[in-house]
Amino acid sequence: MGFMSVLSFAHKLTEGRLSSGGLAIDATVGTGSDTLFLARTAGPRGGVYGFDIQPAALELAEERLRLAREEATAALSPVTLLQQSHAAMAEDVPPGWRGTVSAVMFNLGYLPTGDADKTIITEPASTLAALQAALALLRPGGIITAVLYPGHAGGGSEAAAVEAWAAGLAQQEAQSIVYRQLQRASAPYVVAVEKKKGADQSWQ
Numbered sequence: 585m586g587f588m589s590v591l592s593f594a595h596k597l598t599e600g601r602l603s604s605g606g607l608a609i610d611a612t613v614g615t616g617s618d619t620l621f622l623a624r625t626a627g628p629r630g631g632v633y634g635f636d637i638q639p640a641a642l643e644l645a646e647e648r649l650r651l652a653r654e655e656a657t658a659a660l661s662p663v664t665l666l667q668q669s670h671a672a673m674a675e676d677v678p679p680g681w682r683g684t685v686s687a688v689m690f691n692l693g694y695l696p697t698g699d700a701d702k703t704i705i706t707e708p709a710s711t712l713a714a715l716q717a718a719l720a721l722l723r724p725g726g727i728i729t730a731v732l733y734p735g736h737a738g739g740g741s742e743a744a745a746v747e748a749w750a751a752g753l754a755q756q757e758a759q760s761i762v763y764r765q766l767q768r769a770s771a772p773y774v775v776a777v778e779k780k781k782g783a784d785q786s787w788q
Contacts, residue, residue: 590772591691593763594729595621597776598687601727605629606686609677609721611670611714612636612706614696616645618689620652623660626686630661633677635670635714638704641695642667670706670714674721681721688718690730692746693739705738708745715749715777719758724781735770743773750775 588596595618602608604627610619613636622632636642642665653660666676670690674682692706718728730750732743750760758780764773 587765590731590763590774591617594618594689594691594731594774594776597727597729597774598622598689599625601725601778602626602630602686607631607681607684608633608686609673609688609718610634611673611688611690611718612692613641613645613665614691615641616648618691619645619663619665620648620660622687622689623649623663624652626661628658628661632661632663633673633681634663634665635668635673635676636665637667637669638695638700639667640697640700644697669710671710671717673714674717677721683721684723685718685721686723686726688722688726688728690714690718690728692730692742693733693736702736705736706742707738708742711742712745712749715746719753719777719779722779724779726779728777730775730777731772732775733772735772746775750777753777756780 602625606626608622608626613619613634619634694702694705730746734740734743758777760777762775765771
């Protein structure tokens with residue numbers, strides 16, 4: 585048996601923290617694959633917010649969710665999709681979500697469709713702001729997963745910035761891991777951050 589793909593690994597980590605009735609955020613909606621996964625995992629009693637700056641991404645996600653609901657209407661949680669930078673998530677999710685979110689997923693880079701503008705990519709500054717906001721929104725024991733793509737222009741610097749951010753977190757606040765193929769520097773990889781249970785909240 586081979587290793588899991590980076591996307592499967594991110595989903596596996598998230599499944600262990602997000603249960604039925606939980607709250608989750610897709611910080612980079614893209615085609616809506618992670619959005620649908622979160623909506624299914626959280627179930628009808630849960631809630632999901634999704635962020636993307638591109639209208640085309642939100643349209644793709646809406647269609648994916650629509651088709652899934654036609655197959656099993658009661659299986660998905662309510663999903664709110666916003667055409668907004670992920671850096672604004674702390675202001676755009678309900679105030680009651682702070683400290684209660686089980687999972688925040690990032691799939692960085694560009695919109696992976698044939699007709700998408702590949703020059704529109706996630707940027708280190710807004711991504712780091714979003715990661716910090718995500719950490720504040722997490723419940724103790726909640727998780728952030730970030731799939732990173734160092735192989736495209738700008739992707740390497742963003743991946744390095746995310747990895748440095750995760751490595752620099754105080755151990756009493758969170759713990760972080762990397763899942764990566766070591767023989768190919770351009771291969772996508774995952775950085776995951778788990779918020780510590782009982783962490784001091786004053787740093788937020």
